[in-house]
Amino acid sequence: MDPFAAAVDLATAVRKRELSPVEIADTYLSRIDRYDPGLTAFIWRNDDEVRAAAKRAEQAVADGADLPPFHGVPIPIKELTEAEGQPATYGSLGVHDRPRPQNEPVVQRFADAGFLLMGRTNSPEMGLLSTTENSRFGSTRNPWDPSRSPGGSSGGAAAAVAAGLCPVAHANDGGGSIRMPSSSCGLVGLKPSRGRVPQQVAAWEHATVEGAITRYTRDAAALLDVMSVPDRLAMYRAPAPERPFAEEAGRDSGRLRIGLLTEAPTGMPVDPVCVEAAERAARLLESLGHDVFPVSPRFFSEEAITGYALTILDAALWGVPFDQPELAAPHLRRRMERATTRHSGEYVQAAIRLQVESRAVVAQWGTDFDVLLTPTMACPPPPVDAVLQEANDNPDGLRLTETQMISFTAVCNITGLPAISLPLHTSPTGLPIGVQLVGGPWDEAVLIRLASALETVDPWPLRRPSAFTAN
Numbered sequence: 001m002d003p004f005a006a007a008v009d010l011a012t013a014v015r016k017r018e019l020s021p022v023e024i025a026d027t028y029l030s031r032i033d034r035y036d037p038g039l040t041a042f043i044w045r046n047d048d049e050v051r052a053a054a055k056r057a058e059q060a061v062a063d064g065a066d067l068p069p070f071h072g073v074p075i076p077i078k079e080l081t082e083a084e085g086q087p088a089t090y091g092s093l094g095v096h097d098r099p100r101p102q103n104e105p106v107v108q109r110f111a112d113a114g115f116l117l118m119g120r121t122n123s124p125e126m127g128l129l130s131t132t133e134n135s136r137f138g139s140t141r142n143p144w145d146p147s148r149s150p151g152g153s154s155g156g157a158a159a160a161v162a163a164g165l166c167p168v169a170h171a172n173d174g175g176g177s178i179r180m181p182s183s184s185c186g187l188v189g190l191k192p193s194r195g196r197v198p199q200q201v202a203a204w205e206h207a208t209v210e211g212a213i214t215r216y217t218r219d220a221a222a223l224l225d226v227m228s229v230p231d232r233l234a235m236y237r238a239p240a241p242e243r244p245f246a247e248e249a250g251r252d253s254g255r256l257r258i259g260l261l262t263e264a265p266t267g268m269p270v271d272p273v274c275v276e277a278a279e280r281a282a283r284l285l286e287s288l289g290h291d292v293f294p295v296s297p298r299f300f301s302e303e304a305i306t307g308y309a310l311t312i313l314d315a316a317l318w319g320v321p322f323d324q325p326e327l328a329a330p331h332l333r334r335r336m337e338r339a340t341t342r343h344s345g346e347y348v349q350a351a352i353r354l355q356v357e358s359r360a361v362v363a364q365w366g367t368d369f370d371v372l373l374t375p376t377m378a379c380p381p382p383p384v385d386a387v388l389q390e391a392n393d394n395p396d397g398l399r400l401t402e403t404q405m406i407s408f409t410a411v412c413n414i415t416g417l418p419a420i421s422l423p424l425h426t427s428p429t430g431l432p433i434g435v436q437l438v439g440g441p442w443d444e445a446v447l448i449r450l451a452s453a454l455e456t457v458d459p460w461p462l463r464r465p466s467a468f469t470a471n
Helices: 007-015 021-038 047-062 105-112 155-162 179-185 217-227 272-287 302-318 330-339 344-362 386-393 400-406 410-415 444-457
Strands: 042-044 074-078 116-121 169-173 188-191 209-214 257-260 291-294 371-375 419-426 432-438
Touching: 007 021, 007 047, 007 217, 021 047, 021 074, 021 116, 042 155, 047 116, 074 105, 074 155, 105 116, 105 169, 105 217, 116 155, 155 169, 155 179, 155 209, 169 188, 179 188, 179 209, 179 419, 179 432, 188 217, 188 444, 209 217, 217 444, 257 272, 272 291, 272 371, 272 419, 272 432, 272 444, 302 330, 302 344, 330 386, 344 410, 371 444, 386 400, 419 444, 432 444
Parallel strands: 074 116, 074 169, 257 291, 257 371
Antiparallel strands: 042 116, 169 209, 188 209, 188 419, 371 432, 419 432
């Protein structure tokens, strides 16, 4: 069995009885045993439960039962998301590790789709860091270079997929947390539109979304279909797509106007290798028949961004149900202290400003350009522990590396626009460098079409970290 195979292909092989769920589970669990001690991608395991579920799945195939789309395929859950019977410490020493009583909506959709819930992946504490480092579980390392971070906050998920420890992994994104790890680890990271995938709570003033990290575009599309089954209890939801997202892979997108942006909206310096990545993607898109041209879009005011980064995120952290908040990392304790210095009216003002300014930002899609092309990050993957150290050393000041990492991604969370990171470039030292495509409102379909076309001309799934290719 190829551990780097697409999840949709594994599911097909199970239905055709070419592979058994037991064989698939054993392959990945053995690889986790072998490779994860050097990565720390997984922070909790349920091997016995996975094997028991795989045997039940195998029996369902033998019985000729109706099988859901991902029957017998394993998927890990990120440590920031609750699943029935599993702990969820949010990467914090200040949160208990007792089993949680119920599945969050995205986890239930994975279960309904036939996935085997296989372990939990590492994240930074409370998700408020662009790399994956915490005091409870330690630091996750990048399979392409273990001295580098896999990004965050879904760094455990990305490291696991990149190393072939699972075919796909659950992830979520509040400022780039699907796309930054995908860029850092040479993977596909699709951030869905606001309201596309049901959530128990739309945190960070509705900036967070649930999703997945994959190697193949068709997996990203098929997982979006199963994750976005509507929730009748949700306060709002994105409009239904014209057709299943899986049908968009390979579909012609027509001739599009694609704006190229290589200057960071934050004003941070952009590493030349990240500019090269976007420019290479522009040439590939032009070769596919699209019009690509430089743009200088309008983004949020400094006042709006400061209000989001401080007033809203500080308040969001203050509201987290810590059992022992005094055990939180220094940079998080400082955020909670700052939250007590602002009143609710200031929060409301910050939220209103984001909503008002967002309308002018989003209006550029469909008028000035159809899709925006950028580097995913303004820097290569940073050294392990550098970003956490930076945050703890200077919690009130500018954190250069983290700001570079989120420079192109965070705007998509504030606006709710869909975006995807694609592994189209490599640094001179062999590190993956991703590019980001940002679609108009609720238009994941165009991103899937473009990603599928780019994967055809540049087959990135064939690029795998050499240290993990042996079974």
